[in-house]
Amino acid sequence: MIELRKLSVDDGMDVYTMLQEIPKEENGVMNNANGLSFEEYKEWLRRKYADSEQIGLMDGWKVPSTTYWLYADEKPVGFGSIRHFLTDALRAAGGNIGYEIAPKYRGKGYGKKILGLLLEEAKRLGIGRVLVTIKLDNSASKAVALANGGVITGQTNERILMWIDTAQKS
Numbered sequence: 729m730i731e732l733r734k735l736s737v738d739d740g741m742d743v744y745t746m747l748q749e750i751p752k753e754e755n756g757v758m759n760n761a762n763g764l765s766f767e768e769y770k771e772w773l774r775r776k777y778a779d780s781e782q783i784g785l786m787d788g789w790k791v792p793s794t795t796y797w798l799y800a801d802e803k804p805v806g807f808g809s810i811r812h813f814l815t816d817a818l819r820a821a822g823g824n825i826g827y828e829i830a831p832k833y834r835g836k837g838y839g840k841k842i843l844g845l846l847l848e849e850a851k852r853l854g855i856g857r858v859l860v861t862i863k864l865d866n867s868a869s870k871a872v873a874l875a876n877g878g879v880i881t882g883q884t885n886e887r888i889l890m891w892i893d894t895a896q897k898s
């Protein structure tokens with residue numbers, strides 16, 4: 729069974745352990761929980777939860793975003809996040825959706841699965857078109873986005889820009 733679960737302040741050791749196995753930064757995807765103590769991670773969960781609920785956000789520089797864990801057979805194997813809207817900076821790098829699979833679980837189809845499930849969530853959040861920005865040399869992520877209906881619409885010096893229509897999702 730594969731499913732997305734929304735980040736909760738009650739998340740525990742299974743998610744904490746996975747986040748310690750995922751680098752702090754990889755291909756522009758940040759994991760700020762890497763290196764935290766368990767108590768610091770619980771505090772970090774509260775901040776991430778607030779990011780989703782739009783509690784205490786400053787206007788202009790930071791947009792609401794929701795974090796999800798991908799669970800496969802009751803084990804967390806990766807995470808994804810949805811930014812609810814875009815700024816000019818995010819249009820060039822970052823986009824609406826980011827995703828990462830823990831290294832030991834890669835190459836099993838979870839990357840394609842998590843993006844598919846995140847697109848369904850984005851549709852539920854009312855986001856009709858989703859931007860994904862992918863570093864030029866990130867072949868795995870390009871394959872993930874293309875398999876999920878991504879259409880390449882542009883390129884910066886560092887990234888290709890792909891839009892995905894969420895109307896195709898259930």
Ligand SMILES: CC(C)(COP(=O)(O)OP(=O)(O)OC[C@H]1O[C@@H](n2cnc3c(N)ncnc32)[C@H](O)[C@@H]1OP(=O)(O)O)[C@@H](O)C(=O)NCCC(=O)NCCS
Nearest residue numbers: 755827828829834835836837838839840862867868869871
């Ligand atoms: C990108 C990422 C999420 C893919 O996760 P995954 O679980 O390995 O993906 P999948 O198993 O669904 O494989 C997706 C495709 O990538 C291909 N692929 C996997 N690893 C690859 C690699 N190192 N080089 C080239 N292609 C690769 C697979 O062959 C598959 O394509 P195919 O179906 O056409 O054969 C994962 O590599 C990751 O977390 N990377 C670090 C963070 C990141 O880059 N996130 C995306 C930012 S835009």
